[in-house]
Amino acid sequence: MFRSIITLLSLSCLCLSVHADEITLQKNHPERYVVKKGDTLWGISGKFLKDPWQWPKVWKMNRTEIKNPHLIYPGDVVVLDTSNGSPEFKLLRQTVTLEPGVVEEPLEKEAIYTIPPNIIGPFLSQPLLIENDELDTAPRIIGAQDNRLILSPGTRIYINNLEEADKTFWNIYRPGDVLKDPDTNEVLGTEAIYLGDTRITKFGKPASGNIVKAKEEIFTKDRLVVASEGFKESFIPHAPESEVKGRILRIYGGVAEAGPETVVSINLGSKDGVEDGHVLAVSRHGRIIKDPEYKEDKSKPVDKKAKLKPDEVQLPDERVGLVMVFRTFDRVSYGLIMQTSDAIYTLDTVHTP
Secondary structure (H helix, E strand, C coil): EEEEEEEEECCCCCCCCHHCCCCEEECCCEEEECCCCCCCHHHHHHEEEHHHHHHHHCCCCHHHHHHHCCCCCCCCCCEEEEECCCCCCEEEEEECCCCCCCCCCCCCCCCCECCCCHHCCCCHHCCCEECCHHHCCCEEEEEEHCCCCCCCCCCCECCECCCCCCEEEEEEEEEEEEECCCCCCEEEEEEEEEEEEEEECCEEEEEEEEEEECCCCCCECCEEECCCCCCCCCCCCCCCCCCCCCEEECCCCCCCCCCCCCCEEECCCCCHCCCEEEEEEEEECCCCCEEECCCCCCCCCCCCCCCCCCCCEEECCEEEEEEEEEEEEECCEEEEEEECCCCCCCCEEECCC
């Protein structure tokens, strides 16, 4: 078996004269890079581009390609070609040519991810947000074998009602914190606390099942949500096509401030035009300060509807990082902080970069 043929896949051309104001190459960028196991698309982009999220522009991806991107595997070579006078990215992909009579053995390769899967995995595998009071009508645990109060793996449970056509594998949840819009105080949804999994053994009223996993203590009255069949794990970073602006609602991981590879939630969702892969700038929400030399002008009437007092000044927002959205709901999205120049806090602004 010989690796004698290299397939050249040219994806696009970057013209500096057209995009100079949009795309900047790193000063010490390599001419080529061999993709390694554990690499991410974002990390590879950062070796060539000052703004890694602009990767699709360099490869001239259209909306269809962004939603269904070409896969890149360890061993592939990303090349910056300047032979035509303008930089062009190409992908060199190795294929296998067999000698006569040789049987091909499949090469097991896993395409690289855009962002680290181990960090966002828990946020992809279970629902995070319950919208429209879905848990209120979800199947609920009404009892357990031997009248047990704390339900652990192996415990038989009874559910109020599950129809025969329902799935057999369910996640167990209870309502968590309510997420509210920080500006309007509108309820955006309720975060669900993932507790564990159960496998249904009998449908009906009541139904029965067995606890197969318990991440936290499970009790009667906890609710069941059908287990997801999986979410996509590869995203192509791209900017929203229109102007969007929102706020960071929560920071996860038990930290008070967000740095790179920290998961956050924002008060923007699919109804606001946000989709998986969107990259948003993060800006420090301008603080309100008092003018130290303010002098009251009694000749001007006081505007009682004004958000600021006459002696107050709101400072401009200051950009402090980038966040990439990896999961969206109607009114809320979850994203991963990709770059920071300063600490990021709740209520910081997110917007089209």
